[in-house]
Amino acid sequence: MKASSKHLKLLVITSVATAIIPLTSLAEDKVAIQIQQYKENDDRIKVLDGKLSIEHDFGPNHTLSGEYDWDSISGASPTWDSITGASSETGSDAFTGASACVPEEGENYYDYCRNTRLINGVVGDGDTNLDNFVYKNVPLKDHRDSLAFLYTYRTPTMRNELSIGASYSKENDFKNTGLSVEYLMYTDRSKNRSITAGVSYMKNEVYDYLGEKDEHGEYSLGSQWNDFDLINGQVGITQVFDANTIAKFSAYYMVEEGHLSNPYFNVVRRINVIDSSSDEYTTADIYPKYYLARDSRPEQRKAGGISIQTAKSLNENTTWHTSYRFYQDSWGVQSHTLESKSYHNITDNVRFSPVLRLYTQNEANFFKAHDSVDNIFSETGYATADDRLGNFTAWTGQLGLEYLESKKLTWNIVLGYQEQSTGLAFAWVNFGAQYRY
Amino acid sequence: MPQSMKIKLLLIVCCFTCSACSIVPVKSWQKATLAGETMRFGGPNPMIKKFDEHIYTSKEGTKGGGGVSGGGCGCN
Amino acid sequence: MKSSIFNVIPSAILLVLLFLLTPSSAFSVEVGDTLSEDLQKQLNIPKGQVGVVDFFASWCLSCAKEIPDIKKMIKQDSQQKMYVVGIDVDEELAEGIAFQKELAIDFPVINDVEQTIISEFSPIAMPALYYIIDNKIVGKHIGAVPNIDEKIINDLQKLGVEI
Numbered sequence A: 001m002k003a004s005s006k007h008l009k010l011l012v013i014t015s016v017a018t019a020i021i022p023l024t025s026l027a028e029d030k031v032a033i034q035i036q037q038y039k040e041n042d043d044r045i046k047v048l049d050g051k052l053s054i055e056h057d058f059g060p061n062h063t064l065s066g067e068y069d070w071d072s073i074s075g076a077s078p079t080w081d082s083i084t085g086a087s088s089e090t091g092s093d094a095f096t097g098a099s100a101c102v103p104e105e106g107e108n109y110y111d112y113c114r115n116t117r118l119i120n121g122v123v124g125d126g127d128t129n130l131d132n133f134v135y136k137n138v139p140l141k142d143h144r145d146s147l148a149f150l151y152t153y154r155t156p157t158m159r160n161e162l163s164i165g166a167s168y169s170k171e172n173d174f175k176n177t178g179l180s181v182e183y184l185m186y187t188d189r190s191k192n193r194s195i196t197a198g199v200s201y202m203k204n205e206v207y208d209y210l211g212e213k214d215e216h217g218e219y220s221l222g223s224q225w226n227d228f229d230l231i232n233g234q235v236g237i238t239q240v241f242d243a244n245t246i247a248k249f250s251a252y253y254m255v256e257e258g259h260l261s262n263p264y265f266n267v268v269r270r271i272n273v274i275d276s277s278s279d280e281y282t283t284a285d286i287y288p289k290y291y292l293a294r295d296s297r298p299e300q301r302k303a304g305g306i307s308i309q310t311a312k313s314l315n316e317n318t319t320w321h322t323s324y325r326f327y328q329d330s331w332g333v334q335s336h337t338l339e340s341k342s343y344h345n346i347t348d349n350v351r352f353s354p355v356l357r358l359y360t361q362n363e364a365n366f367f368k369a370h371d372s373v374d375n376i377f378s379e380t381g382y383a384t385a386d387d388r389l390g391n392f393t394a395w396t397g398q399l400g401l402e403y404l405e406s407k408k409l410t411w412n413i414v415l416g417y418q419e420q421s422t423g424l425a426f427a428w429v430n431f432g433a434q435y436r437y
Numbered sequence B: 001m002p003q004s005m006k007i008k009l010l011l012i013v014c015c016f017t018c019s020a021c022s023i024v025p026v027k028s029w030q031k032a033t034l035a036g037e038t039m040r041f042g043g044p045n046p047m048i049k050k051f052d053e054h055i056y057t058s059k060e061g062t063k064g065g066g067g068v069s070g071g072g073c074g075c076n
Numbered sequence C: 001m002k003s004s005i006f007n008v009i010p011s012a013i014l015l016v017l018l019f020l021l022t023p024s025s026a027f028s029v030e031v032g033d034t035l036s037e038d039l040q041k042q043l044n045i046p047k048g049q050v051g052v053v054d055f056f057a058s059w060c061l062s063c064a065k066e067i068p069d070i071k072k073m074i075k076q077d078s079q080q081k082m083y084v085v086g087i088d089v090d091e092e093l094a095e096g097i098a099f100q101k102e103l104a105i106d107f108p109v110i111n112d113v114e115q116t117i118i119s120e121f122s123p124i125a126m127p128a129l130y131y132i133i134d135n136k137i138v139g140k141h142i143g144a145v146p147n148i149d150e151k152i153i154n155d156l157q158k159l160g161v162e163i
Helices: A107-120 B003-020 B046-059 C002-021 C037-043 C061-076 C093-102 C116-121 C148-158
Strands: A030-040 A046-058 A062-082 A122-127 A133-154 A161-171 A174-186 A193-208 A224-242 A245-258 A266-274 A286-294 A300-315 A318-329 A334-345 A350-362 A392-404 A409-420 A425-436 C050-056 C082-088 C109-111 C128-133 C136-142
Touching: A030 B046, A046 B046, A062 A266, A062 A286, A122 A266, A392 B046, A409 B046, A425 B046, C037 C116, C050 C061, C050 C116, C061 C082, C061 C148, C082 C093, C093 C109, C128 C148, C136 C148
Parallel strands: C050 C082, C082 C109
Antiparallel strands: A030 A046, A030 A425, A046 A062, A062 A133, A122 A286, A133 A161, A161 A174, A174 A193, A193 A224, A224 A245, A245 A300, A266 A286, A300 A318, A318 A334, A334 A350, A350 A392, A392 A409, A409 A425, C050 C128, C128 C136
16 A cells, blocks of 8 residues: 555646746746645545746846745545555565466466566456456555746847746656756847747656566566656747737647656456466466556657647737647547637726636557456557546636736636546636736 | 548648738837737736646646747737 | 658648748838927927937836836936937826836826827837937937946947937
């Protein structure tokens, strides 16, 4: 229980590795605080998250901003497990190897057993029927701290912007260090068009509680840190269409490499084993057994896509934002995201902002949903039952309210809700303030 | 139609649509609306958008393509 | 799968080129031009003083940042060699007035609500500063700069005016 109860942060925190620039610089001196409470249905994950940010100008050419983020996560997340909870027992036969493979199954079985572990990352003992396997919530708890800085320099004549960012985040089983550079260049003297180009590099370390396989194909005792890196490039054009309309077109591409499998997710594999005590056996001696095995993903993921964002002022009191994003990766995931957000000044001091967002994605080519008819993997090949790599649609609604107490001080409250066709639903509430000094 | 063809077609349609949109050069002094805080892609309070993005990337299989920079009046 | 990702990229580049090729024009009054009589009347720069015309607006963040330095500079000009006139180009008069109050602007300001004055100058960016001697534009400075007061004093020095 120990191992799995401190993990699973990865389930929630994957966003650290995506943004080119972790912060934005608007050349305003300001401090802001934002607190979020997030909750999933079926007593799943709960998150309490707080962010504190400060932005300060050093003359018109230099801006420095910093952000501290603190969050704690608790609850449970579903994965394949055995009824007895093999995945959460660090002392299971996955560690000791021999103890599970030796018994009365016979010598051939023993060899095969060890080999399957080498190939498939089998966790726990096999079973001849599926009754011992269940897709269930596994408890989790973690805490994350992260820090990000962004420095922006504006060139004297054209006011082009060079931004350099650095970020670091740490939790019990995940570390992320990021560096990013972005350049914004105006292409015309009226500054109605700009090109943005950015690159970021993220180094991630994942703590694997099962450790690494040794030369015998068995998991060594103890755990270890595994790396995966991410390189992300993005180019965009921002164009002013008229005095009330602006749009940004972007293309992005990224490559992730390294330990991309999630050490806390399992699948069920069917493996043919041989029940014979001698080298002589017939097909009658071969029978299938089911094993809990680790989530297994390719060591590389290439992804890319395009996005279009527009902002239009409809009248003095209404602004409408729309965006569309297309995404595709080498694992076979493809997605479309459509979002509408509008800002309505209800009074001089109150601003209302509803959001509607539609999302659809299709599954990775090595995904099998836990509740599908065909939910068992064969003995080899990549395998995941992580719903986030599955086929689903989702809609999100948000209601935001800002109270502009003065030109300097703004309060906000945001209520959000998402429902996925996987059955997952979650809601969140944001509360915060922003002070310009 | 293969997927890649569809994407290409979509992009070509995009190009035509955009080139058909009239681009009216906006003078530096006509940017009052564009300079408004609600016209920024990151919104008046970028932290709210960052929280949203954090949730979405955590619960969906898509990474990247966000980013809140750009936009506004170019008058910093 | 891979091929469709790579097919997106050339199309995206096409999109970029399309935008770059779209013409966009910008023009502005050149240094050396003489002000129209209308403008001379509106700006009302006293004879013998160098006119410093500063265009700003409440929505222009860097314009606001320069104003305290300009106020400081006026105080230093004990011999009153300069005549600073602000042109607030806010289309909403109330917003402009509130902005001027907030920054406690104590030099003359013209509220160019109709944006006629700035249209004649047509600066390519804001903030924009013009230097005027004998109703003739002798220099300009466009865009935000740190320590604008020192910049103006330097510029004027080059034009033969010692502050």
